[in-house]
Amino acid sequence: MFGPESGKDSWKDLAFVFDKVRIGEGKSRTAREKEGCRMVEMTCSEHYRCAAGSQFITHTMGRALEKLDLETTPINTKGYETLLNLVENTTNDSFDLYYGLFMYNKNAMEELERIDLAFETLKKELFGHLHEVLRRQLFGKAEEAGQRHILTKLQKNGYALPAPSSDAIKSQNNN
Numbered sequence: 001m002f003g004p005e006s007g008k009d010s011w012k013d014l015a016f017v018f019d020k021v022r023i024g025e026g027k028s029r030t031a032r033e034k035e036g037c038r039m040v041e042m043t044c045s046e047h048y049r050c051a052a053g054s055q056f057i058t059h060t061m062g063r064a065l066e067k068l069d070l071e072t073t074p075i076n077t078k079g080y081e082t083l084l085n086l087v088e089n090t091t092n093d094s095f096d097l098y099y100g101l102f103m104y105n106k107n108a109m110e111e112l113e114r115i116d117l118a119f120e121t122l123k124k125e126l127f128g129h130l131h132e133v134l135r136r137q138l139f140g141k142a143e144e145a146g147q148r149h150i151l152t153k154l155q156k157n158g159y160a161l162p163a164p165s166s167d168a169i170k171s172q173n174n175n
Helices: 027-034 044-067 078-092 095-103 108-144 166-174
Strands: 015-018 038-041 151-154 160-162
Touching: 044 078, 044 095, 044 108, 095 108
Parallel strands: 015 038
Antiparallel strands: 151 160
16 A cells, blocks of 8 residues: 555555455445545565565665755755655654564565665675776776786885886896
């Protein structure tokens, strides 16, 4: 279904999930349809899976963003406004509602793990890209020419000495 914040003004077009086993064709169902709800038939297990993948993730991200204490700026983008609205929407619902989404849905823990894995993957992607940028800045021209810097010795001050060039090695061998 939906939380008190989502349905406070109207139920129009909000999903009202039902399992045919648990609801009949009586007046109460007709009344919900007259309220403008979009009736969605699905099993309980399918509902739990969908709820964890949408409601729980939405509330988790909104509450995580709340911890960042985000503020409006003079240059807000539409995306940032959406995030601010997400924080407001999710935190206006009680923590008990959020806790209920976690506690009573066996799929919620899996979603938390997926969120954690997504952040770890994203950080690795960022750091991996950063590594490549720094590598190009440090060794760009040499690597473009097919050369690689090989460090053979460390000076006592901690700075590395590059390996001698192949010409220098040939010159030493000829002497």
